[in-house]
Each structure stands twice: as structure tokens, then as C-alpha cells.
Amino acid sequence: MSLFRISILALLLALCASPCVAKASAPGLTPAEQRVAAAVNAGTNAAIALLARLVNQNSGTYNPAGVEAVAKVLTPEFEALGFEVEWKPMPHTGRAGHLFATHAGNGTGKRILLIGHLDTVFEPDSGFDGFRREGNIAIGPGVGDDKGGVAVMLLALRAMQAAGTLKDADIEVVLTGDEEDVGSPVEQARADLIKAGKRADVALDFENLSHDNGQEMGAIARRSSNTWTLTVRGQSGHSSGIFSESLGDGAVFELARILSAFRTELPEPNLTFNVGLVGGGQEATFDASKSRIQASGKDNIVPPIALARGDFRTLSIEQTKRVGARMQAIVARHLPRTDATLEIEEHYPPMAPTAGSRALLARLNEVNRDLGWALMGEVDPLQRGAGDISFVAADVDGLIGLGLAGSASHTLKESADLDSLPRQAKRAALLMGRLAQTPR
Template identity: 30%
Template sequence: MTFLFKQKQLFKSKHLSVNITKFALLLLALPITLAAQTVTSITTTLTAQDQALIDWVDQRSDSILAELKIHVEMNTGTQNIDGLNAYRDVLNSNLQKLGFTTQTHSSPSMPILTCASEEFHIADHLSATRQGSSPIRLLLNGHMDTVFNLDDEFQTLKVMPDGVLKGPGVADMKGGIVIMLNALRALNEAGILDDANMTVLFNSDEEIGSLGSRPLIEEIAQQHDIGLVFEGSHKNLVTRARKGLGQARFKISGRESHAGSAHQSGVSASLELANKIIAVENLTDYDNQTTVNVGVMAGGEKRNTIPGCAEAYIDMRFPDQAAGETLKAEIEKIAQQKFVNNPLYPELPISEHWATLHRPAKAINPTVDSLIAHAMGLSTVIGEPIQGTRYAGGGTDGSIAQGVGLPTFDSLGMDGDGAHSSREESTAASLIARTKLATVMIARLIDGRITLKK
């Protein structure tokens, strides 16, 4: 979204006079989106080395598309541990062939606060390193998992006659991984990768908030100078800043009873949860860029039984850490509040909760702005030009990396739409153009041709 103001038109018009002091205060209160279109593209030309890298990609466009199909059709839903293990083996083999030293990293399983007292298992993550002479230490990051489970109907990549690509994870983010791998191959064949001081990190749990891999991301991020995340863009707008994310779970324990003959002896967990849900949803405040969504709720087992257990899974979005902490505190307060009372069983219902702020807000960063400006300039001469920037409500692992001090550009993947749904799509043109862009960008970072603001 672009926000450009002509002050004379805004402050004074035929029908409206605005108090400048009040307007200045209003500007301060507006969300970060207002600043999200101020990055100015650089003007650049391609060197012979740049052109050679671009030619390498062009000559392999068919094989890159074929490779994308293989990646997309390997199911890697976050809960498909076998599928993620197989996919990690593919990535491990590819990186080893490029001269990387690889290592797997495990995350412990996590108990989930539900009526069934479930446990969530996380597949191992993969890191790969190369140590060269480049003074810039680069971290390239992508996530292996998607939101599509093994039993989902959306499992294949369809290439439409007009070049549109439809498939699970095509933009989020199998396309980004294929772009990264081919950029590394091009750099390797050109001898540029020999100088790289680089780590590649693939985690397996991004779609559940990187709850297991966050410590690993933070540890590795602090060992590098620049982060590049291969998440996709939208409408050729790359993300400059992002909201923070949190999540919470409620579990309510009541007392089951016959809904007809002993209704008065029951304590409805579902009724208690319903009241809490209304209170939680009322925390949404669009003016302050804070939203809450109770995305999953369940309660009871039978129509004719007062439900003895109910549960909810909650999403939180916020503009900064202070707003996130306030939101989390309000949700915890609601969790502890009691709405349903049966004098026969005053101790019931029992409410349990869990809440975490799993991704910090990603603020505007001058070093990232330099990278975006360079990417915009390069994309103009390469093709599929980046049109500008945006402020996103969605989170990525770039937020975690930048949260511990690593300037991170997190929209180097394919341009797409419909993520997390059966409408997910991108284009073949975007796949090839972004592969060219990533290849030249990484080459220029390795050899120091990109001037970065601090």
C-alpha cells in the first residue's frame, strides 16, 4: 500500500481546514504502513558476471520448473514427520554436493493443552555451512514445512497454459527453496560460492510458529551479518516490516451430566469457553493494529450430554512488543475469569491456559532498506520488477532473526497469492525472475558490491 501525501492539498481544501498540530499527532499514531513505501530503488546496470549468472538461470528454466514440481509434490505438512525427514534428506544431499558441511538439529516434542492431552512432535532441522574469504557472513533461511497435511486433497503442482502455477506450498515456500538452491548452484559453477561465508538453515516447524526451532534460529542469527529469508512476496510488494505474533490455548474442565434428567448437575465447559471466546475476540482493536482470532474451538462429545471439556486455540497479532505483552496479559486475565457457576460444584469449571509471543514485531531497518532498494533496482533490469514494499500482518522467521539483531530481508521467494489455501498460486515467470534476482543479489553481497546502511 502506498501512502503519499501532498501537504497543501491535505491541510487546506475548499471544504476542510485541518489543525496541523492535531494532524501531526494523528500521524504519530498511525501504523507503520505509512512509512512502508519510502524505500527508493537504486539505479544499476548488469556487469558481465551478473549477465553470466542470469544466462545460467535462463538456460535451465525448464529444469528449475521441473524441480519445483518435485518439491511441491513431496508432502511436508508440519505433522508429517516421515515426509519432512525425506525432504530434509533431499536438501541435505543438494547442499553437500555444493560443498556445504551439513548438520541436523532436533527439537523436543511439546505437550499441547487440549482435552486429549496431545503431544506435538517436530521433525529435525537442517543447517549447512561454507567458510570463505567474504567479510559478509550470510544466513539464508527457509522452512521445509507447509500447512497441508498428508490427507489434504491439495497435493500436486498444476502448470496452467498461461504460466500460472497452482500447488501446495508453491509460494510458501517450496518455490523459495528451489530459488535458493538454484542460486547457489549458479554461484558454485561461477566459482563465486568458494568465497562465501554462509550458513543455510531449513527448519521444520515454521507453520506452527517455529516453537521448537526458535532457539536455533536465534543462536545462528547472532553469528551472521545479513539474513535472507526466501518467503514469497505479494503483488510484487516485498515486506519491509511485520506485526508480531502470539498464540494461546484454553482448556476448560467442567462436569458431564445428562442433558435431560440431570441438567442441573452439570457444569458446561462449552458455555464457559463460549463466554471466554467473546471476551477474547473483543480485544481486537483495529485502530491500534491489534487483532485476536479464536481459530479453533471444540467442546463436548454428545448432543445429550453437558460437555465436560472444551478447548480453544487463539491467534494474536500486534504492532510492537509492548502491545503484545498487553494483549497476552489481557488474554491470561480472561483465562482466569470465571463466567459459569453451579452452586453444587463451586470449584468448577477449572480453566487452564498457555500463551506465548512466538514472533517479535519486525521493525523498519536501514540495512534491510538498502537490500530492498538494491533488489528493486535489480528487478527492474532483470524482469518481474518489485513494485514497492508493504507492512505485513503475517510473520516469518526473519522476524526472529532480526529480533536478535540480524538485519533480515525476508521476501526473496516467489510472488504469489492464496497461501495456506487450495488457491495458493504463483507463476513460472516469477520463479525464474526471482531465481535470477537472488543469484545476483547473493553474488554482489559476497563480493562486497552492495553498499549497506548501518
């Protein structure tokens, strides 16, 4: 090759940059995969109609009948695809239950676990009801989180069936009925999901697609969700004697010291912590849900009790334990004549990033490349909340965010971009088809 030709080739490569190089060397879609993509396009309108039906059925976490009604809508959808479906009621955890659907393949490819949820944060009295469209934007309770994700999941599976790539795939679907507020005890509420994770080789989470500065992103990590409850007690008496040896500082000043120390001493990478509720006085009590405090007192009485409740989120189990220990140490440094206890409840475990999950994102980017789409970077885990995939993260690598693109989740403006429905379904279907052909 002449020096001139080498220089021209170098210039073209520089102009093209890495995405162009990757596309030039891509094998492209197989004929079966082309049929999958075409089937997604053909099935998108039916998937939107299913999404509307799901959204129009209220399924707030505390509406068990509504959650089960959504499961009943979905059961024949999975059965039509050859899945064995089981509804597992969970009255012992105070929640509706979970939907499990299992598809037996040829027993040689990767065993794939698909995770989503039936419930939403919107109860029947939320004032947010019904599905509506404004162009290609869908609005309604749970339209993105997570009924949109369930619609993506089913559209992908239907396309695989139409193209003949589903028959060999070993797939288990778990749709929980209490993702927005896990039932208690958590160990029982998530026991079946954890067992499913132990059976799987790969886990795919169908909650909202991640974005960063307008770019679609991959996600391989989620942070934990833990709550803490602080109870502070002190000596009570006339306010003229506060800070004396006999009365000390009172419960409210001790509570303020602890919260201030949290703010100054706890910060570290990937950690957030919040104070959500505070109250104190001559009397202070939580309600049964610990979401309200009833307090009373007088300006001239040193308060004997103060209460606070909040959360903290971490990226690893080690970080959860370390931060919890530091919080306990801060609480233990009492002001005079005060005492305090800190109760920590670990609700959602963290899903730390792993080499296996990064390799799975690389597989997804092979799909993006072969579709001619931009490659997806790795989103900062600070941008993701807690989720059910974290319960299986100790046993299986996974990807997060195969659901719809959307905005304003958990608000009365929750919306989803319907243009992302076929795009996400193609990604999911092609990735599952390739994983099903990958030996265990």
C-alpha cells in the same frame, strides 16, 4: 545553460518521474552480474524439474520420513555448490529435523542467512498430491509454500557459482522441517536457527513473494503467532435457578461475556485475534491436540464448564505482552459464581520493521533498478503470516518473500507462477553477490 534548456530538462524529469530518474543514473549490471542473470535463464528449466521432484515427495509436517526424504534430495544439490551439509534430527521435539548447509567465503563480506522450510501443511492423506502444470502455473502441495522458495534459492546459488560470485560469499542455509507446526518445546525446536541468526549479518526469507494490487512488493515485517486457551467454570444445577445468587450465570454465559469483551476491547492497529474452537455443557474436554472438543449436556442443566481456543497476532513483542495482559484482565472480571483461566502460548515471535531491514529493501531496489524493473514498495505486515525469520529478527535485519509468486497457499488449490522463478532468482543472486562484497 539557457532558460529554454532548463525548462525542457524540467519537463522531461516531470514526465519521467522518479523511477526514470533512478534508471538514468543507474550504473547497471557488472559483467559478473550479467553472467549471473544469463545463468539464471539457462538454469530455469532444471530448477522447475527440481521443484516438481520436491513437490512429488510428500513432506507434511507430521510425516517425518517424507520431510527427511526431501532433505536427502536437497543435500547433494548444496554439496555440489561447495556447501557443507548437516541433517539435524529433532526426535525430542516430535518433528523430523532441520537441514543446515554452510558455504565458507573469504570472511570479509556480509554473512548471509537463507531461510526456508522442507515441510508443508499437506499430509499424505490430504488428497492433494503431485506436481502438475497448466501453462506457466504450477499446482501441487507446497509448490509455493515453500518448495518453490527452495527452488528459487538453489537456482540463485547455482547462477552465482556459474558466474564466479559464490566463491567469496559466506552463506548459511537453514531449512526447517516443522515451519508449519513448530515442535515442542519451541525453545529446543528453534535453538539452532536462533544461533544461526546470531552468526549472520543479514537474513533472507524464501517464502512467497508479496503482492499488493498486482504489484510485487518487498516485506520487512511479520506478525507473531500466539494461541490462547480459555477454561471457564461455573455452578451447575437446574436451569430454573440460573442467574440466582446460588447458581449465578453458568459457564457458557461467562465464556460468551469474555469473548464479547475481546471483540469490543482488544482491537488496535496490527492486531488480529480469532476464536477457532468453542464448546461447553455439563461436560467438555479437549482432545490431546486441542483441535477438537467433546461436549455433552442438557437444555435444562446450567453448564458447569465451557472451553474456547483461538489465536492472536501482533507486530512487536511489546504489543504481544500488552494484548496478553488485557486479555487476562478481561478474563478476571467474573460473572457471579463463575471462574476462568486463560493460558497463552507464544509460538512465533513478531518481526517488527526496523531501519536496517528498510535499508536492506533499499539494496534490493538497487538490484531492481539495475535490472530495469519496477521498484518494490513495503507491504503491509497484515498481509504476511508468521514465519521462521521472526526467530532471528531480534539479532539480524532481514527481508521476507524471496520465494515464488503464487496463490491459495494452504489450500488444495495452492499454485505458483513459474514466470516468477527466474525473476526472483535474479533478485536473490544479485543481492547476495553485492552483500558478499559489502564489508561487515
